[in-house]
Amino acid sequence: MIATAERTPLYDEHLRLGAQMITFSGWTMPLQYSSIREEHRAVREAVGLFDLSHMGELRVQDPALGQRTVSRDLSKLRTGRIQYALLCNEQGGIIDDILVYAVKDGGYIFVVNAGNQDSDFVWIQSHGAGARNVGREWALIGVQGPRAVELVRRLTSEDLAGVKYYSFIDGRVAGVDCIISRTGYTGEDGFELFCANDDAVRLWRTVLDEGKTDGIRPAGLGARDTLRLEAGMRLYGNDMDAKTNPLEAGLDWTLNLDKEFIGRDAIVTARERGIDRVLVGLKMLDRSIPRHGYAVTDQGKGVGVITSGNVSFTLGYSIAMAYVPPGLSRPGTPLTVDVRGTAAPAEIVPLPFYKRPHPK
Amino acid sequence: MAEQSGLRFTETHEWVKQQGEAATVGISQYAQSQLGDVIYVELPAVGQKLEAGGRLGVVESVKAASDLYSPVSGDVTAVNDELKDHPEYVNQDPYGKGWLIKLQNVKESGRLLDQQAYDALVEGQPH
Numbered sequence: 001m002i003a004t005a006e007r008t009p010l011y012d013e014h015l016r017l018g019a020q021m022i023t024f025s026g027w028t029m030p031l032q033y034s035s036i037r038e039e040h041r042a043v044r045e046a047v048g049l050f051d052l053s054h055m056g057e058l059r060v061q062d063p064a065l066g067q068r069t070v071s072r073d074l075s076k077l078r079t080g081r082i083q084y085a086l087l088c089n090e091q092g093g094i095i096d097d098i099l100v101y102a103v104k105d106g107g108y109i110f111v112v113n114a115g116n117q118d119s120d121f122v123w124i125q126s127h128g129a130g131a132r133n134v135g136r137e138w139a140l141i142g143v144q145g146p147r148a149v150e151l152v153r154r155l156t157s158e159d160l161a162g163v164k165y166y167s168f169i170d171g172r173v174a175g176v177d178c179i180i181s182r183t184g185y186t187g188e189d190g191f192e193l194f195c196a197n198d199d200a201v202r203l204w205r206t207v208l209d210e211g212k213t214d215g216i217r218p219a220g221l222g223a224r225d226t227l228r229l230e231a232g233m234r235l236y237g238n239d240m241d242a243k244t245n246p247l248e249a250g251l252d253w254t255l256n257l258d259k260e261f262i263g264r265d266a267i268v269t270a271r272e273r274g275i276d277r278v279l280v281g282l283k284m285l286d287r288s289i290p291r292h293g294y295a296v297t298d299q300g301k302g303v304g305v306i307t308s309g310n311v312s313f314t315l316g317y318s319i320a321m322a323y324v325p326p327g328l329s330r331p332g333t334p335l336t337v338d339v340r341g342t343a344a345p346a347e348i349v350p351l352p353f354y355k356r357p358h359p360k
Numbered sequence: 361m362a363e364q365s366g367l368r369f370t371e372t373h374e375w376v377k378q379q380g381e382a383a384t385v386g387i388s389q390y391a392q393s394q395l396g397d398v399i400y401v402e403l404p405a406v407g408q409k410l411e412a413g414g415r416l417g418v419v420e421s422v423k424a425a426s427d428l429y430s431p432v433s434g435d436v437t438a439v440n441d442e443l444k445d446h447p448e449y450v451n452q453d454p455y456g457k458g459w460l461i462k463l464q465n466v467k468e469s470g471r472l473l474d475q476q477a478y479d480a481l482v483e484g485q486p487h
Contacts, residue, residue: 037397
């Protein structure tokens with residue numbers, strides 16, 4: 001039996017806008033509305049609108065439970081601030097990568113990957129009480145791009161100047177009660193707006209309408225993937241999974257190893273022993289397109305594997321993330337990628353591939 | 361869908377326009393719409409002999425890489441070099457600027473669909 005894919009409250013809006021729909025992590029989502037290239041460009045040059053309601057949200061009320069399950073020291077996370085963090089298993093493998101929001105009441109919101117929301121919830125509950133899965137009650141709308149902040153500012157009376165990158169406030173946007181979060185998965189400035197399912201259509205339509213003068217485009221998961229790849233952001237399930245150690249994924253900076261959390265001891269052991277692969281950026285030196293699963297080779301010998309790859313519309317060449325041995329991970333190292341039997345030339349480059357011109 | 365005079369199609373969504381022993385080959389409007397943004401096209405070398413139904417090359421969109429098959433047998437006399445810098449021509453004008461290769465010494469495969477039969481095939485597929 002095939003399980004029915006879940007729908008977000010914006011499903012009918014996507015159909016009305018002519019979206020091509022796909023199933024992603026158990027959800028029916030827009031892949032693209034017009035063209036991935038055009039949607040990608042809109043986000044880099046103007047503003048794009050994303051339905052991210054498939055993402056999961058977990059309320060973790062007990063601070064000790066949050067501290068025990070998350071890779072970072074949440075005691076240092078001030079109210080209204082957000083941190084990128086990991087959930088790890090006892091072996092130090094990555095169960096999920098999440099955003100942790102420190103809420104006024106002393107609890108946390110974990111924003112988790114769509115496909116992991118139920119398993120994350122079960123796992124967190126197995127380590128303590130006081131968590132609630134609110135993912136199916138909340139919609140999430142991303143407004144991303146150089147014009148995003150100005151666009152949202154026109155739709156709210158809140159003071160957005162105080163909402164710095166990776167912080168949030170409660171407030172009304174387009175008359176809808178939201179969590180206004182200065183975050184994103186595109187490499188651009190912008191907001192992610194959490195609201196009740198029942199308000200999602202009103203918020204979506206109002207932002208889309210108000211954004212016309214900014215050149216707004218609805219953008220699907222296709223553009224989301226090409227944008228996050230340029231920004232060097234890992235995609236759970238592609239670039240890392242439960243068998244990946246955070247050190248291998250290049251996520252050392254998300255670890256506070258001087259506090260206890262699940263998986264900490266295994267990660268410390270791995271750090272002492274050393275790792276035998278590490279995630280790097282690759283720039284293709286010809287026009288071929290590296291894809292997930294392609295072998296990375298050196299003098300004809302397999303040395304690694306591509307985890308994400310595509311053309312970079314912004315940079316004009318193909319890029320990829322790949323696991324290679326640490327000895328081959330230095331920027332400038334020449335390697336090849338096995339593209340249908342041809343050794344396509346590539347070189348290691350630093351991540352991210354793309355940084356927006358004037359980060360705020 | 362615009363009517364394209366003299367075109368015939370494969371079930372794998374390539375088109376061929378034959379003029380005597382010469383032919384031009386591309387992919388259909390339906391194929392480009394299903395692929396989405398084309399970002400790379402891998403084509404055979406000039407001089408290569410192709411068999412009807414044999415692998416002609418690869419078209420890559422943002423989403424995936426897809427094999428291309430030759431609708432007819434023949435010798436490759438030209439490939440569309442403009443696609444190197446402008447793969448998007450395949451999306452914008454699949455029956456014109458987005459052509460893929462030209463062939464000589466063309467032999468019929470006898471299993472090609474006319475426009476009407478191809479449209480009927482596409483009708484039955486997801487859009």
